[in-house]
Amino acid sequence: MRKLPAAFYLTDDVIHAAQTLLGKLLVTRFDGLYTSGRIVETEAYNGVVDRASHSYNNRRTARTEVQFGKGGKAYVYLCYGIHHLFNVTLAPEGHPLVVLIRAIEPVAGIDTMLARANKSSPDNSLGRGPGNVTRVLGIHTAHSGDSLQKEISIYDDGYVLPPAEMGVSARIGVDYAGQDALLPYRFYIKGNASVSGPLKWRT
Template sequence: MAKLPISSYLHTDVVYIARFLLGKYLFSNIDNILTGGIITETEAYKGTSDKASHAYSGTRTNRTEIMYGQGGVAYVYLCYGIHYLLNVVTADVNIPHAVLIRAIYPIIGTNEMLVRTGKTKVNNNLSNGPGKLTKALGIDLSINGASYQGSDIWIEDNKIAIKKMDIEAGPRIGVGYAGKDALLPYRFVFNYGDYIKKTH
């Protein structure tokens, strides 16, 4: 496998990238420990025009500044004062689109993931939420701004050929405050369990 090239992140259609990232391998190498898994859930946040986005209406703050840079870097922020959430910044400079990685299926370094999360079993429950997956992968604010071409965090391509029918689209989670934008079908789920059943 090979790291996704920077060009993969510069597409201007953030919804396209959100679907594209499903089934790819997300890796982190934190404290010299390799952990990773298959991306199974993403959400698209469409820059300045999307009420659910932190960059809605072009607001620039210290927190969101990274979203306005070039795509291919990580945007990590603290939610509810408790959970770190991991995003992929996409598109070119001044277009603050981002994809929230909501879930992965754990594959590599699962023992370390159990230690980090305090869980005892490796299953889909280990990293099936945006706060849980950052904890399992050891991601915190020190990763904010890191390049996906670097050695801390990256995404690799693979041989998984996902068909349209393997992807479920629906409204995003926890964005009820966003008015009609809360209804946009910008959440994408790749049902990895069903995929395995069908191909084996």
């Protein structure tokens, strides 16, 4: 188990980072409660030139300011008034590149996850979908801006994803982005039961 170093997050290659994060362990430790899950689905958001990105066209607001800082922090925002979506920020200061974590396969602290999700037994939906990822890991908008070297962190446990098992598709839920909605910026582990989206985009 090796925590991803601060240097990992300073890349400008958001596509490669989104691919590399597949198979890594996303870990939280809040109030002594340890939970972790393997990242099985990601999406790249390519900053100022990406219509699907909150920072498109260099738009800076209080909400998106974290994206413009040095990479290696959490960017968490509220979606549809209900769901908290967790992103990893990347790149040196001034480059608002992020990777959305869309699904995890629960690994440790399953009882805690079940309690947070108000469920009694584990199933494939526990870490499926970006809203569920934050729910079971206990992440919410107040954590936006937090370092990924503290309560929230990402580990490499030696898992290696065979290249043939990585799936690629367009991103989900970004129809408003015009042509950019078609970009092949979503990455997932083929056949993994925790991956979200339509069946054809899970196999």
